[in-house]
Amino acid sequence: MTHESLVNEDWTNVVVRLGGAETLDVTARETKAFVRPREIRNAVDLLRLILAYCLGERGLRSTTAWATSVGLVDISNVALLYRLRQCGDWFAMLVGQALAGAAPKASRGRLIRIIDATTVPKKGRAARKSNELWRIHSAFDLPQERFGHFELTDQQAGETLDRIPVVKGEIRLGDRAHLQPDRMANVIEAGADVVIRAGWKSACWLDAKGHPLDLVAELRKAAARGRGLIDRPIWIKRKHGAPLALRLVAVKKPAQAAAEARRKARRGAQRGGHQLSKQTLDAADWVILITSLKPKDFATADVLALYRLRWRIELGFKRLKSLIGLKGPPGTDERSARPHVLAHLLTILLLEPLVDELEVSPRLAEAA
Numbered sequence: 611m612t613h614e615s616l617v618n619e620d621w622t623n624v625v626v627r628l629g630g631a632e633t634l635d636v637t638a639r640e641t642k643a644f645v646r647p648r649e650i651r652n653a654v655d656l657l658r659l660i661l662a663y664c665l666g667e668r669g670l671r672s673t674t675a676w677a678t679s680v681g682l683v684d685i686s687n688v689a690l691l692y693r694l695r696q697c698g699d700w701f702a703m704l705v706g707q708a709l710a711g712a713a714p715k716a717s718r719g720r721l722i723r724i725i726d727a728t729t730v731p732k733k734g735r736a737a738r739k740s741n742e743l744w745r746i747h748s749a750f751d752l753p754q755e756r757f758g759h760f761e762l763t764d765q766q767a768g769e770t771l772d773r774i775p776v777v778k779g780e781i782r783l784g785d786r787a788h789l790q791p792d793r794m795a796n797v798i799e800a801g802a803d804v805v806i807r808a809g810w811k812s813a814c815w816l817d818a819k820g821h822p823l824d825l826v827a828e829l830r831k832a833a834a835r836g837r838g839l840i841d842r843p844i845w846i847k848r849k850h851g852a853p854l855a856l857r858l859v860a861v862k863k864p865a866q867a868a869a870e871a872r873r874k875a876r877r878g879a880q881r882g883g884h885q886l887s888k889q890t891l892d893a894a895d896w897v898i899l900i901t902s903l904k905p906k907d908f909a910t911a912d913v914l915a916l917y918r919l920r921w922r923i924e925l926g927f928k929r930l931k932s933l934i935g936l937k938g939p940p941g942t943d944e945r946s947a948r949p950h951v952l953a954h955l956l957t958i959l960l961l962e963p964l965v966d967e968l969e970v971s972p973r974l975a976e977a978a
Contacts, residue, residue: 624960625654628704637707643693643700649685650693659683660697663690664953680814695945701952705760706878708959720803721780722916724923725763725788727769728930730951731887734942735844744939746930749774750923757926760955762948778798781903783920789813789900791848798854798902805916810893813900826889829860829896838862841894842908843901859899859913906961930958 628634630656638644638653659682663673670687678684701872732742743765751758758775771788776802789812794804815823832840844858871894881885901913930936939950
């Protein structure tokens, strides 16, 4: 199955997977995407028409010509644009229902949920000038290897660790942007654990007595002793509430990787026009992780192995953009751009059960 076949030979299966014609009609009417049958006879035909436009390479005129040729509907390109603009809430509901239908459960041990976001640019000269974006906040679930959550915002909404609802028992993986102590506390209090990449100055580090802890000094001491591994308790100061008790897991990078990290840090300092500190260079030699997982349940190697799974979401985003063809939506009107992006998110959810046929990379079970 390809994304274009969704509106052709696989169309009947798509309708069934979205709950059937009656359910689609109910949700379309509820969101005012489809009010009464006129040129478009029912919600199923409306969905097929909108997906054909959003997923294909045709413009508005070519899509309406295609719809007429296959006997779907005979409407103008202006009418199609109007219909598209009415479908934002409906497509958001369909995406939510598709996600809920495959909602993960923490089983066998733990669900692993990778948190990240990707972006597509908004169209128009003004949008390009001010770097306006659509941001897709996502959760990628393992071992299912499926997107478990999507939320669409503009560039004003930043990445937050607790934006996506917690599945009790999950292990949530995040990068440096997600080292947010109060939000980490929210996730942990909801019944999850976290594994987060950290920078040496990403937080206010504390020791067991609540005194400031010099993280780089700890890294230097370990290196001086010939130890390439640190696993110890650590606390992080919060804006609200008591310090968050966590666990520091750090591993020294191989020489080649450390050298590359230092070169990257130097290039960043040059581009930013600022002085590179000795602390930054020393910390570049290490992978620094913060976790709430207990040592008795997850050994140091287990924590490091968990974080290495973060690359899986990058493959998920690659599928979304290359396989499904997600790119900046046409036009500058948010009313048409929003359903255009949501149509692509809905499509990846329809295609993902066939990921074994589509994905070249090894499955989690094979890579573990």
